[in-house]
Amino acid sequence: MAAAPDFDSAVYFELWVSLxxxxxxxxxxxxxxxxxxxxxxxxxNKITVRHADKWLALERSGANVAWTRxxxxxxxxxxxxxxxxxxxxxxxxGSTEEDLDMAAEAWSRELMQ
Numbered sequence: 001m002a003a004a005p006d007f008d009s010a011v012y013f014e015l016w017v018s019l020x021x022x023x024x025x026x027x028x029x030x031x032x033x034x035x036x037x038x039x040x041x042x043x044x045n046k047i048t049v050r051h052a053d054k055w056l057a058l059e060r061s062g063a064n065v066a067w068t069r070x071x072x073x074x075x076x077x078x079x080x081x082x083x084x085x086x087x088x089x090x091x092x093x094g095s096t097e098e099d100l101d102m103a104a105e106a107w108s109r110e111l112m113q
Contacts, residue, residue, distance in 0.1 A: 008062070008063070008081075009062070011081050012060070012062060012063050012079050013044070015083055015100065016047070016060055016079070017042065018083070018100060019047065019100050019103075019104060020040055020042040020047050022100060022101050022105075023040050023047065023049050023056075023104045023107065023108060024040045025104075026104050026105045026107075026108035026109075027040065027108045027111060027112055029108075030109055030111075030112035031112050036051065036052075036112060037051075038050060038051035038108075038111060038112065039051075045059060045060045045061065046058065046059050046060070047060075049107070049108075049111055051111045051112055053070065054069075054070050054110075054111045055069070055070045055111075056068075056069055056070075056107055056111060057069075060079070063078050063079045063080070064076065064077075064078055065078065065079060065085065075087065076088070080097065083099065083100050084097045084098060084099055084100065085099075085100060085103050
């Protein structure tokens with residue numbers, strides 16, 4: 001009998017799929033006025049969003065998410081079970097969290113400009 005999947009893994013995968021869906025929705029919404037469209041590719045551990053020369057690559061390992069932009073900027077985030085993305089803040093400042101939908105909207109707005 002196969003072992004049951006790890007609860008945390010299932011939660012993080014569902015959040016990952018939700019993040020890709022949010023990116024699809026928000027890039028579509030931001031592209032309506034200019035009849036522009038982005039592509040969103042979803043893999044088990046990678047999401048890539050492209051519009052013209054701009055792109056965003058997200059790579060997941062468990063709850064950890066590395067993001068990279070076309071300009072070479074990037075960082076590390078952590079998915080929380082509450083459906084948020086947590087970023088480590090500078091030493092002594094604690095961490096910051098943002099709802100998945102707010103992060104997806106901000107990324108989409110930047111990509112579709």
